[in-house]
Amino acid sequence: MGGARTALFNWLLARREGGTFVLRIEDTDRERSSDDMVEAILDGIRWLGLDWDEGPYFQGEGAERHRSDALRLLFEGKAFRDFVSADELAAIRAEDPDRALRYPRERAELLGSTESDARAANGEPFAIRFLVPPGETAWEDRVYGSVRFRNEEIEDLVILRSDGTPTYNLAVVSDDAAMQITHVLRGEDHVSNTPKQILLHEALGNQVPDFGHLPMILGPDGKRLSKRHGATALGEYQGKGILPVAMVNFLALLGWSPGTDEEVLTVPGLVERFSLERVLRKSSVFDSTKLEWLNGRHLAVMPADELMLLVMEQLPAELRDEAEHRDRSDPGWVVRLIDLLKVRARTVGEIGEQATPFLRDALSYDPAAVAKHWGKDPTGAIAHLRALREALAPTEWTEESLETGLRGLAESLGVGAGKLIHPLRVALTGQAASPGIFEVMVLLGADATLSRIDLAIQIVKGLETNVLDTPLQRGLP
RNA sequence: GCCCCCAUCGUCUAGCGGCCUAGGACACCACCCUCUCAAGGUGGCGGCACGGGUUCGAAUCCCGUUGGGGGUGCCA
Secondary structure (H helix, E strand, C coil): CHHHHHHHHHHHHHHHCCCCCEEEECCCCCCCCCHHHHHHHHHHHHHHCCCCCEEEEEHHHHHHHHHHHHHHHHHCCCEEEECCCHHHHHHHHHHCHHHHHHHHHHHHHHHCHHHHHHHHHCCCCCEEEECCCCCEEEEEECCCEEEEEEHHHCCCCEEECCCCCECHHHHHHHHHHHCCCCEEEEEHHHHHHHHHHHHHHHHHCCCCCEEEEECCEECCCCCECCHHHCCCCHHHHHHHCCCHHHHHHHHHCCCECCCCCCCCCCHHHHHHHCCHHHECCCCEECCHHHHHHHHHHHHHHCCHHHHHHHHHHHCCHHHHHHHHHHHHHCCCHHHHHHHHHHHHCCCHHHHHHHHHHHHCCCCCCCHHHHHHHHHCCHHHHHHHHHHHHHHHCCCCCCHHHHHHHHHHHHHHHCCCHHHHHHHHHHHHHCCCCCCCHHHHHHHHCHHHHHHHHHHHHHHHHHHHHCCCCCCCCCCCC
């Protein structure tokens, strides 16, 4: 999620300022990156709609260039060979962190260049460390403002491992120069890498890019967002039916705000308003409830036909077939269904769930709804359902005339319309809540409506004879 | 341990010395609308971490305390 936010801000900056968004996969760590992980990253970025102008480049492919940069620094005396084993240094570090900081350098100085050359020629393994110069390293961070580090606090970082592979900090510097990167926007966890990279750029004679650091995203417990917090990867939200535009909108609002009360923003709206100056330095908590609310807002304004494919994806195969079938015989039917449901759903997944009663004749009746609207007065419910069936059967099947018919019936029976509507809703959807009852009837059509009422009458009869016996237990649909 | 950063309602945030008896949004509660559920409308609950300064005047500036985060790798 943090990576997605970083990608988004980079993209927003590039689009806002007419820049070039370059995608580079930093896979310098041999063991810890796989094709699957790369695909997941690419999929996520694509899903969000963050189109890149260059790349994807893979850092691993530049290893030769990285290596020659490291060697150059070594020959120029800006780096040195380190024959100290990683284990030995680690032991010192555990005991005395201050001593460990300059230990490799001191050992190298003690060794002397002649001896160092000899041991290297002898095939002894060594790492190459950058010789951090004295002084101070400062930069004007695009988010943090002016930042400075005393070089004496920066260790002589390894730039080439003893196995000859480059490390991240060297690779980044080498690549940024090679790709003419002008702006580096990344997580706050990289601030302490920045002086190292600036120093390397200067040693290599590169133009130093602008840096900006983004605050972290935390879980609800205030700890860094991780797997423990449930859904933390984009794919999981995609699966639930969160819209990319909602995710982008939400992520943009984490650590940034337009400075106005506007919250529901489109992607072009975000591009138009985005600026680094308004990025906060404070980490923020990922609140998935607000994400879902935002998604609901975007859902509500999205045309139903654009939602159709997404809803279809959320449906089980059987229901999807049914939906396709209905739509073929009655073009636009699915769009009308989605139009009815989208305003009461927060995710596309919820639309799918709510669509079920419309796509499957075998309803599953919600026990609470049955108890409330049928069970309390089975005899009355039967009478009402029968009356409704008779009154509605000959009616012209439009919302208007169905409403006239039903309200007329209620009046002639001397009951409130709700007395008819509630049992009817259970009969038609199995639920206590649904879209407007007349819209439901029109969408279902006369045949399905009437047969569902018939079936309901049979079920309620069962309730009448034995109120303790639920229809589900008796094997009724 | 050492270095760096941060600190406004539970959460996301507006605020950049007087416009603030601190504004908006999510969540929560109530009411309205209403055939239910949503949506929408109205209202409510709720916050400047603490202590010192500076100033005629501090949420806003300075210092300290506390709390949180990041870094401290032959990880990225």
